[in-house]
Amino acid sequence: MEVVRVQTALVNRARQGDREAFDALARLVGDRCMAIAVRILRDTDLADDAVQTALITAWRDLRTLRDSNRFEPWLHRILTRECYAEARRRTRRSGVVRVLVLRDTDPGDVLGVDVRDQLDRAFRRLTLEQRAVLVFHHYLGLSTAEVADRLDLPLGTVKSRLHHAMTAMRASLAADERTPSLSQERPA
Amino acid sequence: MTASRDPDRLIRAFLGEGRTELPDASFDAVRAGIDRTRQRVVIGPWREPSMSTMFRLAGAAAVVAVVLAGAAIVTRPTVGPLASPQPSPSAAGEPSAGPTRLTYTWPGPLVAGDYSTSFSFDLDFEIAFTVPAGWESRDIEVVKGAAFVSFQLVANTFTDPCSNKETTPAVGPTVDDLATALVADPALRVTAPKAVQLAGYPGVSLTYDPAEGVSCVGEDSRTWALPADRILPVGPLGPPTWPLRAGTHRVWILDINGTRLVIDASAGPTPAAPLSAEVQAVVDSVQFGPLTHPITIGACTLNIDHQSSPPGQPLEVTLGPTLPGGLNGPAPNPFPSLGPVAWLNFRGEGWQEGRGSPGGPRMIPPPGATTTGFQTTTTVNGYAGSWVFDAPGTWWVKFTGDLSGCVRQFPVIVHPAP
Numbered sequence: 001m002e003v004v005r006v007q008t009a010l011v012n013r014a015r016q017g018d019r020e021a022f023d024a025l026a027r028l029v030g031d032r033c034m035a036i037a038v039r040i041l042r043d044t045d046l047a048d049d050a051v052q053t054a055l056i057t058a059w060r061d062l063r064t065l066r067d068s069n070r071f072e073p074w075l076h077r078i079l080t081r082e083c084y085a086e087a088r089r090r091t092r093r094s095g096v097v098r099v100l101v102l103r104d105t106d107p108g109d110v111l112g113v114d115v116r117d118q119l120d121r122a123f124r125r126l127t128l129e130q131r132a133v134l135v136f137h138h139y140l141g142l143s144t145a146e147v148a149d150r151l152d153l154p155l156g157t158v159k160s161r162l163h164h165a166m167t168a169m170r171a172s173l174a175a176d177e178r179t180p181s182l183s184q185e186r187p188a
Numbered sequence: 189m190t191a192s193r194d195p196d197r198l199i200r201a202f203l204g205e206g207r208t209e210l211p212d213a214s215f216d217a218v219r220a221g222i223d224r225t226r227q228r229v230v231i232g233p234w235r236e237p238s239m240s241t242m243f244r245l246a247g248a249a250a251v252v253a254v255v256l257a258g259a260a261i262v263t264r265p266t267v268g269p270l271a272s273p274q275p276s277p278s279a280a281g282e283p284s285a286g287p288t289r290l291t292y293t294w295p296g297p298l299v300a301g302d303y304s305t306s307f308s309f310d311l312d313f314e315i316a317f318t319v320p321a322g323w324e325s326r327d328i329e330v331v332k333g334a335a336f337v338s339f340q341l342v343a344n345t346f347t348d349p350c351s352n353k354e355t356t357p358a359v360g361p362t363v364d365d366l367a368t369a370l371v372a373d374p375a376l377r378v379t380a381p382k383a384v385q386l387a388g389y390p391g392v393s394l395t396y397d398p399a400e401g402v403s404c405v406g407e408d409s410r411t412w413a414l415p416a417d418r419i420l421p422v423g424p425l426g427p428p429t430w431p432l433r434a435g436t437h438r439v440w441i442l443d444i445n446g447t448r449l450v451i452d453a454s455a456g457p458t459p460a461a462p463l464s465a466e467v468q469a470v471v472d473s474v475q476f477g478p479l480t481h482p483i484t485i486g487a488c489t490l491n492i493d494h495q496s497s498p499p500g501q502p503l504e505v506t507l508g509p510t511l512p513g514g515l516n517g518p519a520p521n522p523f524p525s526l527g528p529v530a531w532l533n534f535r536g537e538g539w540q541e542g543r544g545s546p547g548g549p550r551m552i553p554p555p556g557a558t559t560t561g562f563q564t565t566t567t568v569n570g571y572a573g574s575w576v577f578d579a580p581g582t583w584w585v586k587f588t589g590d591l592s593g594c595v596r597q598f599p600v601i602v603h604p605a606p
Contacts, residue, residue, distance in 0.1 A: 017227060023219050030218070034210040044207050048214050056221035061228055084408050088429070119202040127352050129408060138196075139203040157403075170195045 011068040014059070022062070026055050029072055033079050039135045040083045042124060050086040054079040073150045080132050080151055087128055115173065122172030130165040133158055289316060298323050298330065304477065307339060313444060315339055318473035320466050330470065334456025335463050337470045340430060342366055342450050343415035349375045349432040350404035354413055363441045363448055367392045370439070375402045375432065376411070384440065386451070387475045391442035398432055407431045435459070444476055505577060507605040554581025554602075580604040 007028060013021035033054060037047035058075050065074050123131065136147045137158075144162065148155045292298075292305035300323075304316040307328045317337070323330050329338035344358045359369040367381040377399045381392035398405045409432040435457040442449045453471050455464040557579035577583055583600040 015227075019219075019222050022222055023215075026218050026222075027215055030210040030215060031208055034214075035206070035208040038206045038208075039203055042206075047207075048211065051210055052214055052217050052221065055218045056225055059222040059227065060225050063227055081407070088407065088431075115198055116202065116205075119199065123202070134199075135203060138200050154403075166196075166199070169199050173195045173198060 007071060008068045011062070011065070011071045015062050015065070015068070022059050025071075029075060030055065032072075033075065036076065036135060036140070037079060037083050039139055040080070040128065040131045041087055042120070046086050047083070050079065050082040053086070054082040057082065076136075076150050077152055083132070084128050118172045119169060122169050126165050126168060127161075130161045130168075133161040134165045134169075137162055292325060296325055298325050302473075309341055311447065313447070313476050313478065315449075316473075316475040316477055317470055319470055323466075323470075332463065332466065334435070335454065335459070335467050336456075337451065337453040337467060338430070340412075340450040340452060341415050342412045342430075342448065345369050345373055345412045346410045346429075348404070349398075349402060349409035349411060352410065352429075361448060363391050363443050366441050366448065366450070367394060370394065370396060373411075375399055381441075386440050386442055386471075389442045389444050389476065391440055393438065393440050395436055395438050397436045398434060402432070405432050405434050407433075433457075438471070440471070504601045504603065506603040507577065507580065552584035554579060554583055557581065557583070577602045 007025065010021045010025040010028070014025055030051060033051045034047060037050045037054075038044055041047045041050065054075065057078050058071075061078075065071060123134075126134070132151060133147055133153075136142050136150060137144060142150065144158050145155060147153075147162075148158045151158070289304035290299065290301045292303040292307075298319050300319060300321040302316065302318045304314045306314050309328075317330070319330050323332045325331075326336075328340060329336045342359070344354045347353045347355055355369065359365050370376060371378045371381065371394070375398065376396040378396040379394050381394045384391055384393040404410075410429045411432045412430050414428040414430065430452070433454065435454045436459075437452050437454045439453075440451040442451070451471060451474065453467050455467045557577075577600065580602050583602055
C-alpha cells in the first residue's frame with residue numbers, strides 16, 4: 001500500500017508539472033513496463049523505444065488522467081498502443097530481424113531448448129493484439145475482465161484473442177510432441 | 189524431454205522469461221524527453237482516453253457526421269490532368285530538368301520544399317511531391333497532425349480489419365482489381381471509382397471511410413497488405429500492413445508503367461479546411477520521374493558528420509572535445525563519465541540499424557581501449573546513432589545488416605588528445 005501511496009502522490013505532483021516527480025514515477029514503473037513490452041514485442045530494442053515513448057506520452061497527457069490511483073493501468077494502455085505502433089513502424093520501415101542470444105541450458109530450466117523454440121515461433125506468429133492479451137493475462141496475472149479494462153477492449157474480444165492465442169501456443173507444443181525436432185533427428 | 193508437458197505451465201514459464209529492467213540510459217532518455225515536452229493543457233473535466241462501448245459508438249457516429257460534413261472539402265474531385273508544376277506523362281525513365289529535390293529521410297520533420305524518393309519500395313521510378321511547412325515524414329507517408337498523404341503498393345486486402353487473414357483469392361494486379369476489391373470490402377464505405385489521371389498517369393479515384401459498426405479502427409487495424417517482396421525485408425513482426433484509420437480517405441489507384449501505385453490521403457477524422465487544402469496541394473504536386481536515389485538492398489551508404497568515409501580510406505578523429513553534431517544536430521555526449529572521448533554521429537541508408545544487437549554495428553577497439561560499445565542517440569530514430577572512441581589507436585567499425593546482406597568494415601584512426 002505504501003508503494004501505491006507513493007505512486008499516487010508522485011502522479012499528483014507530476015500533474016502539476018513537477019518533472020522530478022515524474023522522473024521518480026518513471027523509475028518506479030519503468031521496469032514493469034519494460035517487462036510487458038519485451039514480452040509483447042519479443043525484442044528488447046523495440047521494447048525500450050516503446051517504453052520511452054509511452055512514458056513521454058504519459059507525461060504529456062498526464063492531466064487527462066482522471067483518477068491518480070489508476071495511473072499504472074492507464075500507462076499500460078498507452079504502452080500497449082506504443083508497442084503496436086513501434087512494431088508496425090519498424091515493420092514498414094526496415095523489417096528488422098534480430099538474432100536471439102542463445103543461452104546455455106540450465107538443468108533447472110522448466111523449458112527445454114526445443115520447447116522454447118516451439119513456443120517462441122508460435123508466439124511470433126500471433127498478432128500483436130493476441131500477444132498483448134496473453135501477456136496481461138498470463139504474465140501479469142490479470143483476469144480477463146481486468147485485461148479488458150486495461151486494454152479498453154470488450155470482454156468478448158479479450159476472451160476470443162486469449163482463446164486463439166492459447167490454442168496456437170498449445171498446438172505448437174502438441175506438434176512438437178508429434179514431430180521429432182531437428183536436433184532429435186540428428187545422429188548422435 | 190525432461191520438462192513438464194503441462195502446456196499452460198510451459199506457456200507461463202515461457203512468458204516469464206526475458207528482460208524485466210529498463211536500462212538506466214532509457215530512464216535518462218525519458219527524463220530528457222519530458223524536459224523537452226510540455227504537458228497538454230486540459231480544459232474542462234478530465235477525461236481518460238478509455239471509452240465505454242456505448243460512448244465509443246456515439247463518438248464514432250459523431251465522427252462520421254463531422255466527416256460527412258467535411259467530406260466535400262476533403263474529397264474534392266480532381267478528374268483529369270492535374271495542374272502540377274511540371275506535368276510530364278512520360279517522365280518516368282526520362283531525365284527531367286525539374287527543380288532541385290530535397291532528400292527524403294524518415295522519420296522526422298520536413299522542411300517545406302520539393303522531395304523525390306522511392307521510399308523503401310523497390311520501384312523503377314521516383315515519386316516527387318511538395319510539402320508545405322509543418323509536415324513530417326513517416327516512412328511511406330507525410331503527415332501533419334492527423335492528416336497524411338501516403339504512397340503505397342498494395343498486395344492484398346484483409347477479410348476484416350480486426351483480422352490478419354488476407355482475402356482469398358488474393359486481389360489481382362490491376363487498378364480495376366483493387367478498386368473492385370475495395371468497393372466489395374464490407375469494412376469500408378466506398379464511393380464509386382472514377383477514372384482519373386494524376387501527373388499524366390491513368391487510374392481511378394475513390395473515397396472510403398470505415399463502415400458503420402466496424403470495431404477495429406486505428407493503428408491496430410488492417411485495410412490492406414503491402415507486398416513483402418517489393419519493400420525492404422520483412423522481419424518477424426509480419427508483413428507490412430496499412431491500418432484502417434478514421435476519417436474520409438481519398439484514394440488514387442494509378443498505373444505507373446505497369447506498377448500499381450496507391451495514394452491514400454486524408455485530412456484526418458475532423459478535417460479543417462486549411463489542412464484539407466494542404467493535403468490536396470501535396471497530392472496535386474505529385475510527379476513521377478526517373479530513379480535517382482535507388483535503394484539497393486545489400487548495399488551500404490554511410491554518412492558521417494563533417495567527413496566522408498569512402499571504402500578503404502580510414503577516418504581520423506582526435507580524442508578530446510567532442511565533435512559537434514552535423515547530420516543529426518547537436519547531441520549530448522552519451523558517455524560523459526568516461527572523460528575525454530571522440531564521438532561521431534552517423535546516418536546510414538540502404539542498411540538496417542543494429543542498435544548494438546547481434547548482427548548490428550560493432551566497434552572493434554585497439555588494445556588498451558576500455559569502451560567496446562556502440563551507442564545510439566536517445567531519440568527514436570531508426571537510422572541514426574553515434575559511435576564513441578575512448579583510446580588512441582586504430583579502431584574498426586563493422587556494420588552487418590541482418591537481412592540486407594550489408595557488411596562493411598572500415599578503420600577509424602583515433603589520435604590521442606592534444
